[in-house]
Structure formats: structure tokens, C-alpha cells
Amino acid sequence: MATAAAHQTARAEADGTADEAARTAAYEAVFDAAVAADERIEPRDWMPDAYRSTLVRQIAQHAHSEIIGMQPEANWITRAPSLRRKAILMAKVQDEAGHGLYLYSAAETLGTSRDELLDKLHHGRQKYSSIFNYPTLTWADVGAIGWLVDGAAITNQVPLCRCSYGPYARAMVRICKEESFHQRQGYELLLALSRGTPEQHEMAQDAVNRWWWPSLMMFGPPDDESAHSAQSMAWKIKRHSNDELRQRFVDICVPQAESLGLRLPDPELRWNEERGHHDFGAIDWTEFWEVLKGNGPCNEQRMAQRRQAHEEGAWVREAAAAYAGKQATGASGAGRASGAYGASGADGASETDEQADQPTGKARA
Amino acid sequence: MTTNDWPLWEVFVRSRRGLSHTHAGSLHAPDAELALRNARDLYTRRGEGVSIWVVPSTVITASSPDEKDPFFEPAGDKPYRHPTFYEIPEGVKHL
């Protein structure tokens, strides 16, 4: 991996280790000043290794969440109860694939390829949001995901549009813009059910009952137990604490639930005049940690489907790479006897190997 | 596994006639033709563009952040390149 940081390290070594510390300190001062001045850090800028690895971890987890998050909703595409809803749901699941792509691209500017990240996901070495380890049991779950899960995600993501790392912030601007319809369609879907037949209303209430608490857990552990929070706040990767964002989300949802005619499943939920916020009941963090550890209802199923899609797609990716290799070397198709494919795989290989070693810090508009 | 990684492409989109192409993001594709098509599907599905360029990421030569000072600072102290540098008596028009 030839990152900008690695180049600089190499240069510093050539200059002698005595200078290295001084150099790093100088770079660090420039970095700190940029962050303090609310300037964006760009891919080829020097950055502390821990900043880089924190970002890769966070962006990758975010990207993985988008693509794993396609599964619970895609589960209902083939059963959507009207053609209008079917079109909306397909467009939404498609957006999630797109958002995954934007985020993997942002992570790649830090010198980690998408294949590396997918490999880590497939081997359980990187996480995705635990919320997607819950099943979508009825059509109303599609609405609850839009309203609550996307709502929580947006609450988390809007501040990320001002994240100190430029490519991540820009990806988030695009994602937030596109996601504005996701939450609204979920709300509209639930409203139609809530105002529909008694069975439909019941279906909607049941979905809200099941998704409310997991949505609150999406903001992460309480501030005093959150391992990475303080440093991320200092680096302006994160702008608000987990508990702050969770409170903001609860305050937004209470009146929205009233308009829906649905109840939020928390007997302790009430307005606190003094705080100017809603109080809410204790979150079951045991469940949170269990699901995170892999013991949620769908962890295995989600990972199995993801791995299967990747493995079953391998021959397609290989074919396209081989074809591109032949085109580049002029060895392609026409005139060759069909069936002569023995050596074709090797053509593409040398080219892509080379590319894997290219510097990944890129000019970004 | 890496032998079949598809290379990375940078995508530039012209949002309207009369505007220049601006960087929209990047994607993976095995070759230029599919890169263009993937870019169309990914970056213009809400009608964001009328023209697309795709460029292999590896062919872009970028200025280094180390060169920031010699590259860009000398341009900062030549205010006479900007029209606001010049004082014109009030009332003079079309200048």
C-alpha cells in the first residue's frame, strides 16, 4: 500500500531518523491547524496513522451497512402490495447499493481497496450496523425501517457532511440529499397502514414495537462507554456525542408518532419540561452487545447471503477482467476459434497486479 | 483474488450544457466502456448530467501537498491580476 503517508515516511527515513521526528511534528502541526480551522483534510495530505485507520474503520462499517442493509428490504421487493410501492422500494434498495459505492470510494482514497474491505467484511473482521441483523417479518417493517432506521441514520449522517475528511464529507452530502426520500416514503407507507384496515393498523403498530428500541441502539453505546468517541470528536470526524444524537432523534420521533396514530413502545417516554427534552426508558444494552457479537436473529443469514453473492459473482468479474485484458492486448474474439479460452485468465492479471501497487492518493475535485 | 480486481476510475459529470465537467466520484469497472455505463447508472440516475468522462485513476498526476507552498502561494501575492485591485473614479461605467 503506497499511501501519501508512506511516501513521506520513506522520505523522512532517507533524510535520517534524526530529522524524522521533527518532520512528523511539523506535519502534525499543519494537520492540527487545518482541523482546528475547520478546513477539510484531503487524501494526499499528511494525516496521523490513527486518524487514517479510524476513518477507514468508520467509512468501511458505514459502506458495509449500506450493502447488508439492502437485504432486509429487498426481502419485500417481490411481495410489494402495489406497483407504486414496488417502484419506490426498488429505487430505495438501489440507492443503498449506490451509497455503498460512494462510501467504498471514499475509503479507497485512504489507500484501502474495496476488495480488501469486502474481504474483511466476508471474514467477519469488520462490522456493519447491527440494526440489519433484525428480520423484516411483515410489509410494515419496510415502513418502520424507512421512518425509524433511516431517520436514525439521517440524524447520525447530517453532521457527517461537515466531517473533517473531505471525501467522506462529500460522499455524505450526496447520500443525505438522496436519502431524504427514504425516510418520507417509510413514513407515508406507515401512515397508509395506520389509517387503513384494522389488520393494517395492527401490522404497523407491531412493526414500530419491534423497530423502536433497535433504532435507539443505532446511535451506539452511551457516551461514557463509547470507546472511540472522544478522539473522533477531537478530530472532527464526529461532531456530536451518541447520547446527544439519540436524544435529538427521540424528540423528533414523538410528535411524528402522534401524527401517525401509532404508539412508541416505551411506558417511560414523557416530556421533561425542565430539560426541554423527552425522558425515555432504559435501553437493553445486553441485547445490543449480543447482537453485535453475532447472536442476533439474522447475523448468519445476512453474512451467508453476502458471501454467496460475492462467490457466485466471481466468474463474472473474472470474465470481464479477462475480456478487458484481451481487448488491451488485441487478443480478443473475432477470428479465433470459439472454445479457445485456456490462457485467457492470465492476460488480465499482469495489468491489474500493477494497478494494485499504484499510489491511491488521488486528485479530487 | 486481486488478479481480478477491476481498476478504479474517476468520474466527471457535466451537469448542464454550458458548465464544465466536475468530479463526481469514482467507481470500479473492468474497462472504459463499462466504466462509462456504470458511471451513467450510478452518478446520473436522478438526471444529474448530460455528459460523462471516465478516467483511470492511475493516469492522474496530482500536485503533491508537499509542493503546496511553491505551487500555489506565489499566486497569492499578485493582487494586480484581479480587477478589484484597481481604483476607478465613481460614475465611470462599462469598466
Add this chain to the structure above:
Amino acid sequence: MTVTAGSAAALALGDDALVLSHRLGEWAGKAPVLEEDVALANIALDLLGQARVLLSMAGDEDELAYLREERAFRNLQLVEQPNGDFAHTIARQLYFSTYQRLLYAELAAGDGEFAPLAAKAVKEVAYHQDHAEHWTLRLGDGTAESHERMRRACEALWRYTGEMFQPVEGVDVDWPALQGRWLASVSAVLRRATLDTPEVPRSGAWSAGAGRQGLHTEPFGRMLAEMQHLHRSHPGASW
């Protein structure tokens, strides 16, 4: 339901688009690479949009999609074929999008009731055909494995292509000429992809008809059961 010639044609074309869109929707989250997830969804959404316009010409779109029995659907058997591997999906796309592009180009050029829809759809379909051709080349002329998979897929689906050129009542085109152009176009793509044009028959051996007469293949009933189940479980509900 009394069916006029115009609405019979709208059903035939609308059911093609509806059913193929559904099949492509089954790929969501399972495509070989993320970029292709986005591409297949784009095609599915174009087709679903066309289906909604066409079915609305024949009646209420949701009643028609969700409350008809299998025998009342008028789509080609080709579009209801299960996705199979990516090669089968691409072969199905190649055969159908080439047909749809030729057909819609003719409809767009005419002054019949389908001209406005066809004028818009033909641009969408041109892209679907382009997508299918590019992938046919890459799978056919990629690796030994992809070549073999694509060859098998093209052959397996070939028998469903004859039905496409049975005249549809209310669609005024020169069907034999359409067939000639389709064969020439598809054969040329296959040749460039180092694939032979299949030599198996282009239609089934029984005379009862096929999709346009409401005779479908077994997987179609299961597809409809899944598609219609929720809607039918709540009679009269709105969504």
C-alpha cells in the same frame, strides 16, 4: 372483463414489462458486483414504469397485476424464465431487449395509441440492449467458464424466442420483417461474442400456444403466488 384489441395489446406488452421487471428485482442485493446491482435495478425500474403506463391503458394497474390468475397473463414465456445464473439473465436480456427495441421503434414511428409511450420507452430500451450486448461480449469472450455458461444460457432460452413474433392483435407491425431484423441483430452480437447462434428449435413442439395465449411455464405460477400474496390477503385495502 371485455377486452378490446387495444387493451389486449396493452396487456401483452404491459405483462412483458411487469414480469421481466419482477424477475430483475429478484437480483437486488445479489448481483456479481455492486455496480451491476445498480444497473439491473435501473433496467427493472424502467420496465416497471412502462408496465404501469401500459396496464393503466387496459384498466387498473394493481387489479391487473395482483388479481389476475396465471392463465389471464399475456406475457411471453421468455420473460418469466427464472433468473438462473448471471449468464441466463443476460441472455434473456439480450433476446428481449433486442425484440423490445425493434418493436418499440416501429410503434414510436407510427401514429397508433402506443406511439407516445413507445417514443419514451425506446430510449430506455436502447440502453437495456446496449447493457445486454456489452455483457454478452464479456461473458462469451471472457474466460472458458464464462463462455461455456453463456453458451448454455443462450441455447436454453432460444426455444422461447419464436413466440415473440406471433402477431399481437392491435399491434400493427410487420412481424416477419421484425423477426428477420431480430435474428440478424442477435446473431451478430453472438458472433462477436465468439458464440454460435443456437440451432435448437425456436418454439415448443406443442400446438396449444404459449404466453400470449395465457399458457405459461411452471415457475411462473410460483412467481405470481409470491407477487400477489400480500395484496390478495387484504381484499380492498389500500397501500
